[in-house]
Amino acid sequence: MSTSAVAPAQPSLSALDDEDLLLMLTIRHFELTLLDLFARGELNGTTHTCLGQEYIPVALESVFTDSDFVFSNHRGHGHYLARHRDPRGLLAEIMGREGAVCSGVGGSQHILRGRYLSTGVQGQSLPVAAGVALRLKRTEPGALACAYIGDGTWGEGSVYEALNMARLWELPLLVVVEHNGIAQTTPTTAQLSGSISGRAAAFGVDHVRSDSTDVVELRALLGPAVRRVRRDCRPLVVELATHRVGPHSKGDDTRPEDERAAAEADDWYRRYPPGHEEQFARLDERARAAVADVAREVRRLGPSRWDR
Numbered sequence: 399m400s401t402s403a404v405a406p407a408q409p410s411l412s413a414l415d416d417e418d419l420l421l422m423l424t425i426r427h428f429e430l431t432l433l434d435l436f437a438r439g440e441l442n443g444t445t446h447t448c449l450g451q452e453y454i455p456v457a458l459e460s461v462f463t464d465s466d467f468v469f470s471n472h473r474g475h476g477h478y479l480a481r482h483r484d485p486r487g488l489l490a491e492i493m494g495r496e497g498a499v500c501s502g503v504g505g506s507q508h509i510l511r512g513r514y515l516s517t518g519v520q521g522q523s524l525p526v527a528a529g530v531a532l533r534l535k536r537t538e539p540g541a542l543a544c545a546y547i548g549d550g551t552w553g554e555g556s557v558y559e560a561l562n563m564a565r566l567w568e569l570p571l572l573v574v575v576e577h578n579g580i581a582q583t584t585p586t587t588a589q590l591s592g593s594i595s596g597r598a599a600a601f602g603v604d605h606v607r608s609d610s611t612d613v614v615e616l617r618a619l620l621g622p623a624v625r626r627v628r629r630d631c632r633p634l635v636v637e638l639a640t641h642r643v644g645p646h647s648k649g650d651d652t653r654p655e656d657e658r659a660a661a662e663a664d665d666w667y668r669r670y671p672p673g674h675e676e677q678f679a680r681l682d683e684r685a686r687a688a689v690a691d692v693a694r695e696v697r698r699l700g701p702s703r704w705d706r
């Protein structure tokens with residue numbers, strides 16, 4: 399049977415330790431720097447920022463181990479930075495400069511490093527994650543595979559094929575849905591019938607949902623749930639209602655003004671400072687300066703080389 403738990407959003411956010419807050423702020427300023435570099439004509443291609451959603455990978459990374467696999471998506475910079483704390487290598491990858499994570503051939507969306515992989519192809523990661531979870535179950539008990547997807551990805555058949563296999567084979571698969579209410583430019587209400595919980599239930603897959611943007615609250619909710627995935631080899635869908643503060647990709651934000659204003663009002667970056675003013679100001683400036691230093695350094699580097 400599918401289970402569902404809802405954690406209500408809180409009016410104020412819990413205090414974080416400096417390391418967690420600094421990581422969230424680093425991701426924020428990294429994404430803002432990318433948009434600035436594009437506006438200046440210093441980046442080519444495209445990029446999809448996670449502005450407003452930075453707290454999700456920070457909350458989840460604490461429940462992962464080095465043995466776990468993380469499969470990300472097109473909006474994955476925050477996932478990578480939470481996993482590897484490597485803004486220099488990621489920016490070099492996106493700019494095609496020396497020191498790039500994947501020698502500059504992966505760009506913004508396609509990163510491979512250790513047990514981390516991102517892809518811009520919607521739904522592609524879930525069957526792969528299911529296969530990896532099967533291997534982990536057989537060879538590394540206690541480890542899991544996590545796949546980050548969005549609400550729009552539920553239009554892909556591969557999602558349902560993977561859930562079916564994961565439940566039949568009892569795989570340690572964690573599916574994290576960053577439900578920001580819009581798939582590129584299409585509102586979820588215009589493309590998703592029923593509910594994500596109902597779709598998980600159809601396969602007998604457990605489901606947990608939260609509207610919270612509070613890292614401490616999310617960890618308290620997700621910690622026991624993820625431990626059950628490891629212990630029982632039982633797949634789990636975690637649905638996190640969130641907001642995309644920035645555009646889909648660079649400047650293409652088609653949402654009505656009231657929707658954008660609502661997203662900004664609930665943005666953790668605005669909601670955290672009250673009650674934590676000194677800590678926020680100190681670490682915000684530290685993250686801003688650190689990312690600026692990384693950008694200056696990477697811009698001076700030569701082009702990356704891919705030696706096959």
